[in-house]
Amino acid sequence: MTAARLIDAARAKGVRIATAESCTGGLVAGAITDIAGSSDVFECGFVTYSNLAKVRMLGVREATLAAHGAVSEETAREMAEGALSRSGATLAVSITGIAGPGGSEHKPEGRVCFGIASSGGTRTETVDFGAPGRAEVRRLSVAHALSLLSTAVDKLP
Structure with missing residues (x-):
């Protein structure tokens, strides 16, 4: 899905987006x-690379990070719900993952967790892109986030 198509669809429905x-x-905001x-539909973007930024800027609970880690659907x-509640957006997407290099047995390189939040609720999913390299994991993550958005x-009235 292209960003241009996303913008057209969001504009037609009066949707405001946060990342x-x-x-x-x-990169998704970019x-x-x-x-x-894009100013017709893009509200704002939060880049919360550190756990502290996730807590301070998005309201991610420290207990969630301690129990599940930064790379988790939780x-x-x-993150998605925090972006939605801290912006004027009607739809928010979140991304947290291991672009690489590195990772672990339980959270390998290329594992990325996504969230999509609106007034209708929040959905999460995990995608394992494998280990094609940092730039490719990031590229694939952006494409997936645009597709989720x-x-x-499309599902909004």
């Missing part, structure tokens, strides 16, 4: 704002 990004470091006219959920916009 909460960790491993992508603002992809959206690369498109002329953290992705709280587009699907969510």
